[in-house]
Amino acid sequence: MTRTWQITDVTEAARARIAAARLATAYGVPPLERTRLVASLSAQLRLCLTKGGAWRLTLETGAASRATPDATGSVLHAVVAPDRDTAAAGQPPWRVTVPCPEGVPVAEAEAAVDDPALLAEALLGADEDTALVLERLSEQEHLVDFHREELQQTNQGVVALHAELDAAGRAQREAFAAERKARTEAENARRRLTFLANASAVLTASLDHHEIVRRLPELLVPEYAASVDVWLFEQEGERPGPAHPAAAVVAARTGRPQYAAAAPGGLPGVEDQPPSALEPERPLLCIPLPTRQAPLGVVTLSPPGERWDPDDAVMLIELTRRASIAIDHAQRYQHNRDIAETLQRALLTELPAPPGLALAARYLPATHGLNIGGDWYDAFRQPDGGTIAVVGDVTGHGLRAAVMMSQLRTALRAYAVDGGSPGRLLTRLHTFLHHLQPDLFATAVIARFHPDDPTMTWAAAGHPPPVLRTPDGRVQTLDAKPGAMLGIPLRQEITDHTVPLPPGSTLALYTDGLVERRALGIDPGIARLAEALGGFGSAQLEADLEGSADGILRPLLSDSQRDDDVCLLLCHLRGSG
Structure with missing residues (x-):
């Protein structure tokens, strides 16, 4: 249409x-x-x-x-x-x-x-359409307003969500930062504790305080200090020493750590002082070496950078305290060792020179601990012209063992004035020790030589057997049954033993420290002593008995540290020619 x-x-x-x-x-x-x-x-x-x-x-x-x-x-x-x-x-x-x-x-x-009716209808219809459009438009406006409000709320929610996400991210970053910081602090603390433990082990391993003072800067430089100065008070004595920072003097007087710098250090447990006139540009940390009575000295350190971390300063103070304990122990040990060595040398007498008999002795203290013990040797002449040679060992170490050894030696000399065989002398020493010190025991071996007798008489009480080398080079261990230890709570009569002794023979008396090792026992050591003694000829023994004693000790003591004192007495019967 x-x-x-x-x-x-x-x-x-x-x-x-x-x-x-x-x-x-x-x-x-x-x-x-x-x-x-x-x-x-x-x-x-x-x-x-x-x-x-x-x-x-x-x-x-x-x-x-x-x-x-x-x-x-x-x-x-x-x-x-x-x-x-x-x-x-x-x-x-x-x-x-x-x-x-x-x-x-x-x-x-x-x-x-x-037609007017149709025109009116058309006009009203147009108005109805317009009204309908306006209604639809109004609905659309309401819908737009609704969606606008919904969008606004959504936007607000999104903004709030973004804010929450931002806050959560910030909190997560802070948590990560805190975790990293805690991990770093834990690692630094572990590093400091490891260093402190290792350094303490190094310092306490030595009993020489000079060595400890020397090792301290080696441990601290350059990681924890640029320089280290150890001021020990007793080292200077009456002599004028080098100038020390005023803060070190204050630390020595007060016994408290001092920090000398242009600005406060803020170090825990440390007092602040003005910068040192000796080194005004460099901060100094002066830590006293404390003891129960008074400080031993002062350790002065300069920082490896601009200043110290407070935790490092705490660690340095603790290390200095441990170094002070190590130095104090080393000085006490040195003092006691000097006393022990003086006492030990005083107790070891010079050997006699009887006719026809050469004597050589060696005494070596243990390689650790105080150098004083109960091992002893002695040789002296009897009124009838005979010579008594003895080696003994009092159980234990220290001053008490040394005093008991001295008393036994004095008692033996007193008993030997009245004469008597080695067995009789040991029996009397057994009774003496049992009544004098019931809880102290000893071992001993005595040999008696007489120029008019071609034999040697000997006796032992709980002691390693003598080793005899005859002029023909044969070596034998005199392992006849010995008596029990001296001082044990039983009555005993110690028996004498006699062996022929031609000129040129050499007898070795010794303590168990020479031949006994924990891992091997005593028998292999006695065999090694016999082998070493057999390695020397009669002429060499007669010409240089002192050098022969050193030659016998050398292979026996080259294996390891000794746990006990060592005593060796060589008795050589000179040849007739």
């Missing part, structure tokens, strides 16, 4: 508009599309009237084409074009297409629009 209207004035334009509206309604064009069509057509008709001339409106219905994919069924085409005689002729026509879901009889759709 096609309809055409000629438009030259406003009345014809209105009628054409109303007809187009009624026709769109008849064909079921939706109100929104119908209103859009009528509004667009009205605007185009006004434009045409403004330009003037004759115009033609054509409405045509037809099947929907592929060009209008939203249309289903038929469509309504509206075309406004100028007539041929119009000045605007030649301009492109105006076109618009709307869908027509429904169809109506052509007669109804083409009803005349001159």
